[in-house]
Amino acid sequence: MSRTPFRTRYSAAGLLRQGLAGQTGWGEAWRAPAPKPRYDFVIIGGGGHGLATAYYLAKLHGANRVAVLEKGWIGGGNTGRNTTIVRSNYFFPESAALYDHALRLYEGLSQELNYNIMLSQRGVVTIAHSHHDMELMARSVNAMLINGIDVELLDAEGVHREIKIANRDPDARYPIHGGFVQRRGGIARHDAVAWGYARAADAMGVDIIQNCEVTGFRFDGARVVGVETSRGPIAAGRIGMAVSGHSGVLAAKAGFKLPIQSYALQAMVTEPVKPVLDTVILSGSTGIYCSQSDKGEMVFGAGLDLYPSYAQRGNLPVGQTIIAALLDMFPRFRTLKLLRQWAGIVDVCWDYSPLIGRSPVEGLYLNCGWGTGGFKAIPAGGWLLAHILATGQHHPISAPFDLNRFTTGRLIDEAAGAGIAH
Amino acid sequence: MLALPCPHCGTRDEAEFQFGGEPAIRPPSAVTDTVWADYVYMRSNEKGPHRELWCHAGGCGQWFVLTRDTATHAVLP
Secondary structure (H helix, E strand, O other): OOOOOOOOOOOHHHHHHHHHOOOOOOOOOOOOOOOOOEEEEEEEOOOHHHHHHHHHHHHHHOOOOEEEEOOOOOOOOHHHOOOOEEOOOOOOHHHHHHHHHHHHHHHOHHHHHOOOOOOEOOOEEEEEOOHHHHHHHHHHHHHHHHOOOOEEEEEHHHHHHHOOOOOOOOOOOOOOOEEEEEOOOEEOOHHHHHHHHHHHHHHOOOEEEOOOOEEEEEEEOOEEEEEEEOOOOEEEEEEEEOOHHHHHHHHHHHOOOEOEEEEEEEEEEEOOOOOOOOOEEEEOOOOOEEEEOOOOOEEEEEEEEEEEOOOOOOOHHHHHHHHHHHHHHOHHHHHOOEEEEEEEEEEEEOOOOOEEEEOOOEOEEEEEOEHHHOHHHHHHHHHHHHHHHHHOOOOOOOHHHOOOHHHHOOOOOOOOOOOOOO | OOEEEEOOOEEEEHHHOEEOOOOOOOOOOOOOHHHHHHHHOOEOOOOOEEEEEEEOOOOOOOEEEEEEEOOOOOEEO
16 A cells, blocks of 8 residues: 655654654644635545545545535544444444454554554453343354454453453342453544544545535536535535434435434543543443543443434433443442533434445435444445445445345344444 | 423423324335335434424323424424
8 A cells, every 4th residue: 555645754753853842843734725616526524434535535546636525623523522432243244344344444543544543452341231131142242253253252250350340239230240342342532533534635635624514415417516515616526425413414405315313422421530441341231331531531421312303412311321320330430520421413224224325316425324333433434435436336345234225125233233222 | 301292291301201203194005115115214304493203101191293493402382
């Protein structure tokens, strides 16, 4: 693979030079260009998926007239609002291929982007709370092993070896009965993923245009040939949309509907404390997922607020349920203070699997429907949308996730794999 | 916390209610797969005023249609 032509490569020597120079010589990490009248490819949405799409278009497909249009600032939507978990422990072969492609790309991303995304493969432990949970989990783990995913079934003691501070009380509302671990799973620095892709895409000539909202589409007959934006019209050869929670809003502007409902998904962090949790925990029964950030904060979340929302805030009843679930598993956390609570708007498909491929409108391509789990998929979502934009054809990994599955009935039901209480 | 107006019980907390989706009219059974998929799966998913079904599941069990602003959560008249 050719080297990305960064104006400044980040290195230990560069860091030392800047330290001695009082940090005065850092250049901009990406430009702030004015939009050109026409691009070969326009990507709507400057989150992780959109920026990754632009990067792979330039890097792998030689595209040199690419723009990313972002209505706010890059990485300011769900890319900056998630709980940063990466994993590929999915039940169906189609999903395992998709999410493991993402995880493999993540594993090489810091090197490839010359930007430390702080990938920490500390393992993801999923907990079973009853004999019945355990039987279903054994079946899931077998399916994952057949899919080629590195998972191990654990008994209760095995879980306690992984999570030293978990509740050992057999009379807990949700006692620990066992679990399974994916050791290649973990967390990554979410902002760094957006910034790393942005910087690398920019270095290859991609125009990243912030504060540029798409307000409509331009048609030539039935084909989309451009977008109307808050900064004027822009013509485009092909358009990709990667706008997560607002996919339905954008689809309406292009004249179609999607099998998606948008919900608020809450997350929270506590005050920072010394290291006590060195893995990621997930529980299907309580919906909770939690990890400790490098700063020491407990980062956690659980179920959706179960009605449509674009409000980017969670309501208290669900918030209370999330905190109760966390405290059931880690009673000692009840002394921690909550630092922040927020929500992102997630685009949930009926089968909890994403949509990648053609939209009902010619010239417009989809990357949406990631629902509650888009962050872990960023490299694959971008890689696959770039492939279909450049070639006009599905890659074999993305073909099962085409919109047409809702007409053929061949859904990929990952309600359990999504790991979020629905 | 949403406060939703049950037509039978009056205004109650969101914890008592279950969201029931966008109201739609079931097409006749002899339609194309596309028409059927449109009815079963496709949603307008509007940002702003949104017509939606709710059930007072933890109360009287009444189903009702409500218009709610999905950007602000305000219940609209």
